Amino acid sequence: MNSSNETAAKNGTPAVRFENVVKRFGDLEVLKGLNFSVQPGERVTLIGPSGSGKTTILRLLMTLEKITDGVIYVEGEPLSHMKRGEKLVTANESHLREVRKKIGMVFQQFNLFPNMKVLRNITEAPVHTLGKSKDEAVAKAKELLDLVGLADKADNYPSQLSGGQQQRVAIARSLAMNPDILLLDEVTSALDPELVADVLDLLKDIATTTDITMLIVTHEMGFARDVSHRVMMFDQGVIVEDGPPSQVMGDPEHERTRAFLKAVLGESKPG
Numbered sequence: 001m002n003s004s005n006e007t008a009a010k011n012g013t014p015a016v017r018f019e020n021v022v023k024r025f026g027d028l029e030v031l032k033g034l035n036f037s038v039q040p041g042e043r044v045t046l047i048g049p050s051g052s053g054k055t056t057i058l059r060l061l062m063t064l065e066k067i068t069d070g071v072i073y074v075e076g077e078p079l080s081h082m083k084r085g086e087k088l089v090t091a092n093e094s095h096l097r098e099v100r101k102k103i104g105m106v107f108q109q110f111n112l113f114p115n116m117k118v119l120r121n122i123t124e125a126p127v128h129t130l131g132k133s134k135d136e137a138v139a140k141a142k143e144l145l146d147l148v149g150l151a152d153k154a155d156n157y158p159s160q161l162s163g164g165q166q167q168r169v170a171i172a173r174s175l176a177m178n179p180d181i182l183l184l185d186e187v188t189s190a191l192d193p194e195l196v197a198d199v200l201d202l203l204k205d206i207a208t209t210t211d212i213t214m215l216i217v218t219h220e221m222g223f224a225r226d227v228s229h230r231v232m233m234f235d236q237g238v239i240v241e242d243g244p245p246s247q248v249m250g251d252p253e254h255e256r257t258r259a260f261l262k263a264v265l266g267e268s269k270p271g
Ligand SMILES: Nc1ncnc2c1ncn2[C@@H]1O[C@H](COP(=O)(O)OP(=O)(O)OP(=O)(O)O)[C@@H](O)[C@H]1O
Pocket: 025, 030, 048, 049, 050, 051, 052, 053, 054, 055, 056, 057
């Protein structure tokens, strides 16, 4: 367990806490007052129909979107607060930058820097955001490339790699920041089917050999069942079911969860 997670675990401070979180895009209320906590080291999968707000939750945590109402805490630090109970105020930029350093995100579309070689893609943020020395960042990047099975691709450009390889680089890049919290947003959805298993196996390894807190959005139900401590089912901006995978996926209480699982498992292999 890395040191911040250890400290947070000892304090009993959740890694993530949503308190009455509302998100609206214009007239569309996407999140309708969400309340939940994720404990340090916990791996939680978010499932639910398209448009139920899963990606929005991850983007709010990364501060890629602004919250409309409520408070999100990351290791006890609020990303926003209510001023005299009336106006919502976002934390200042330097505070947000500090909070963001604790969080890594891997996106569906890899989002690698196309004009940088693989090694530099991984060292860029540790050097420029964390202020690590180049030597230290390169040593760590090589270690991570080894971990993701791409030690021989350090000098390639992303366009010279397969989608699965690019996604493995993106995973290495997120780990190079030594995050306490990792957000995975449908990381295999853009891959050709034959490349999916490699990436999922790598993530399973990382999940089971580290204590990184993970929030995972995926339609890969077998993967979700294998790696998650908890599954939360969302529908229309509310949590309809929240429990261990054996319960939510094996014996769901709600009709909406049953219908969703039937639809997803009907169109993909149960894994
Ligand atoms: N920037 C935006 N502007 C306007 N509407 C948005 C924006 N981002 C998301 N939405 C809307 O918010 C709703 C929730 O989107 P979100 O991407 O969080 O859903 P999701 O559960 O992740 O869906 P999927 O499984 O299809 O990725 C959708 O109706 C979407 O169209």
